[in-house]
Amino acid sequence: LAKTTQPISMDSYEGQEVNITCSHNNIATNDYITWYQQFPSQGPRFIIQGYKTKVTNEVASLFIPADRKSSTLSLPRVSLSDTAVYYCLVGDRPKAAGNKLTFGGGTRVLVKP
């Protein structure tokens, strides 16, 4: 599993856009980039997954440059309820990743009123 580096924490205010960048310099050809959100006392929840360029869903956007050595999760117009820890995972699909599906420390996002 490619090693990932993301900021430990970020603060933002309601209504702002939050961008969290994850570095993964040794990403492999078959690796996908997946982001999860975790609220206190809950299990992580899938947000978005991508391979290259840009992916958008109803919750977030994921920007992946051509070299795929980093990716940016973008949360538009955050609210207080977006306060959570966000994890970036880089690896092959679970079928191939096997025992490599381990989460790093994540980015703790605090949204202030």
Add this chain to the structure above:
Amino acid sequence: NAGVTQTPKFRVLKTGQSMTLLCAQDMNHEYMYWYRQDPGMGLRLIHYSVGEGTTAKGEVPDGYNVSRLKKQNFLLGLESAAPSQTSVYFCASNNGVEGELFFGEGSRLTVL
């Protein structure tokens, strides 16, 4: 549709006691996983299963055993609990095709 259900939600054990955590999923998923999460840390993979009757070691398997006798259930056992196993345990499942992991709500275990 309950998704992934873990029981019990909370448990306190004394050192040396044994216990089993049960994970049940109703999505007919092939893949199931057990993670532990220590305070302020990410999730570390303990064991996983790619199908009924199969199990494999993850990153931190020592002190734990697992079984997958039925496709919908994945059991995590502690034969002789130690204080170092105090943690929150999460179960997850996946259909083996798409990348999304579905997690349970967690089981908080304290070993005194």
